[in-house]
Amino acid sequence: MSAHTPGHTCVGFVVGERCGGYTCGRRAKVERGGKWYCLTHDPERVAARAEARSEKWRRERDADHARYARQAAEQTETKRRAACYADLLAACEAAQAAIVAAGMFLPDGDDADRLCATALAELMRASRKAREG
Numbered sequence: 778m779s780a781h782t783p784g785h786t787c788v789g790f791v792v793g794e795r796c797g798g799y800t801c802g803r804r805a806k807v808e809r810g811g812k813w814y815c816l817t818h819d820p821e822r823v824a825a826r827a828e829a830r831s832e833k834w835r836r837e838r839d840a841d842h843a844r845y846a847r848q849a850a851e852q853t854e855t856k857r858r859a860a861c862y863a864d865l866l867a868a869c870e871a872a873q874a875a876i877v878a879a880g881m882f883l884p885d886g887d888d889a890d891r892l893c894a895t896a897l898a899e900l901m902r903a904s905r906k907a908r909e910g
């Protein structure tokens with residue numbers, strides 16, 4: 778990069794909405810490859826700004842993808858739990874009935890133990906299904 782020499786003007790191209798664009802013409806500050814540019818059109822700064830924009834877009838895109846993946850996983854888990862609901866309810870009702878029946882049979886140990894074992898088995902089956910899908 779050469780030192781600024783008074784009189785150089787920027788050869789950067791300004792894209793205009795009308796007329797198709799024009800040469801910048803502002804006072805140049807840096808020389809790149811034999812051409813002079815203002816700081817706005819300095820090719821190195823232009824490239825650095827473009828890279829910073831791309832990096833920002835990449836971060837935003839990655840964050841979007843991660844958010845979509847999280848939402849999809851949450852929906853899958855919600856559906857899996859909903860699919861277990863009827864079985865869980867039935868198991869709870871069966872277990873409740875078995876426990877109530879066991880209470881009626883107390884203190885007769887054999888029937889009470891058998892009914893409690895049935896209730897426990899129902900609950901274990903339902904909770905295992907809810908955990909494992």
Ligand SMILES: [Zn+2]
Nearest residue numbers: 787801815818
């Ligand atoms: Zn310029």
